[in-house]
Amino acid sequence: MANQMKPNSKHLFVGLCLLLMASIIAGAALGAIPIEGSDMYYGLRNGILHHEQGNIAQQVFFSLRFPRVLLSAITGGSLAVSGLIMQAITRNPIVEAGLTGTSAGAALGASLVFVFTPLLPGLVPLFSIHFLLPAMAFAGALAATLLVYKMSGVNGYVQATTLLLVGVAVNAMAFSGIGFLSYIARDPQARSITFWNLGGFSGANWLQVGISVMIAIAAVTYFTKKAFTLDVLQLGEKEAVYLGLSIRVTRRNLLLVNTLLVATLTAWCGVIAFVGLIIPHLMRKYTDGTHRPLIAYCFVGGAILMVLADLAARLVMAPAELPVGIVTAIIGAPIFILLIRKQLFY
């Protein structure tokens, strides 16, 4: 708690933003094919202006590498903010989308799309898969989140330990559903389910980036507008009601927006756990604990972590690549255990 650095330091925030830009450039430059600065510039210019295709490096940069790095940044930022919001609602530091059923529910919804759309060919032209996938992920995420939330509430008050335990159970249910789907699926679909459950950005494209940017901006703006409400929630639900906060409506809206955000991103890149846990924990040390700065810090911090994790996933076993979910879990799981120990013994 006692910290040398002044809370909400502008210098630190600017520093984080610069670090994010540096990470994005590094993420775009490094990989199976290294890309130079000039190729980035021409690749971007030709791509945007629909000019004739340049060399291989320029094409790789514009259609593969750059959207991938941007999607990983948006995803990391959004998952960190979403973890922060879940923690604010439950007043508990060991809660995030990967642990409360939200991500697993989204994964189940998306697996259904992978397995059943090939069986119903008429469906896909009607609803483009780019919208069907997030829509089903949202439905699954919402169902799982509501189930966890309703089951862990006593008289409308949610107990954090119960929430985590019910989350474990609902996660197990969702993953058994996913397991069943990949068992009955044909080989390519099964592979895409497996890969997707480990999380990764290799399928990133500009359409996904566009949709994610819109949803992320909308959600983060909404949360920032509700920053004071999130602060007041820290007094506990009873006190928040005394202050005139209508708790049911507030909690429902926050959960809905949060689920939409997590589900959309999970639909593209699969289940990536622990980012929503580590980043808010870290950023609380550098802010005054109010949610307006915290949301901004968490978004930038989460984006940096994810861009670097994705870079690591591409470089560790190059030219093959690791699913990024494995990288975040290796970093995140020990921190999660430390957090639980800290809660138990301090």
Next chain:
Amino acid sequence: MMVVVQNMSLQSGTNYRLRDISATFESGKHHIIVGPNGAGKSSLLQVIAGSIPPSSGNVYLNEQDINNLSVEKIAIQRAILSQQIHIAFPMKVLDIIHMGRYPHKNSEVIDHENLIDQIIQSLQIQSLQHRWYQSLSGGEAQKVQLARVLVQLNAAESPDQKLLLLDEPVSHLDPQYQQEIMRQAQQLVERGVTVISVLHDIYLALQFADQLYFMKNNRLLYTQSLKEQLLPELIEKVFEVQVEIGVHPITKRPFIIYL
């Protein structure tokens, strides 16, 4: 604010938490509810606060039925100090005091900076305002919560329309803080605010009450103005202890001795 409770009962399932309670809480007085554990004191306060709707009967705040008032609307005129609030994440004292602005966040009339400065000064917590809430002692933390509650109450403006509820506000605090917090409440009473408190400490109740309410077994048994002679039989019946009541020669307030 005038608070009227009429034949009000509160049930959960077949259990009565409050049974047929009627009382009138006039403005500008300190009303203190006492009674043994589980008598229903806090439940009564919760109903008056508007956080639990009564199962039958009526509660009126300034002649308006509480069932027709939204939590947002009630929060503009009444504030509640509870016992000990735990905050899970590190936060600054000043940010917690600012939370009292919440029900008035869209008001352009109130000069909050000025109001908050005044309240911090009157509670003498200037030295605490930039500290982390988690580093405070129990008594200091409770003064900070009182500051937040006073910001919400904004008693500078039409104090006779305001209601302050204290739910065991000084349990587990040192005598110094008990006195400080109760005296702050007393100052508000003198300005015309209605204060209704739940206390289990009968010494404190006798020191500060204008009107005493004895509860037992979910019923309101007696109401007694402290202008009258307080009868030891009342306390003996409610608390099942033998007492003697004296009157302090200087303050003229009653005090009790357990026999």
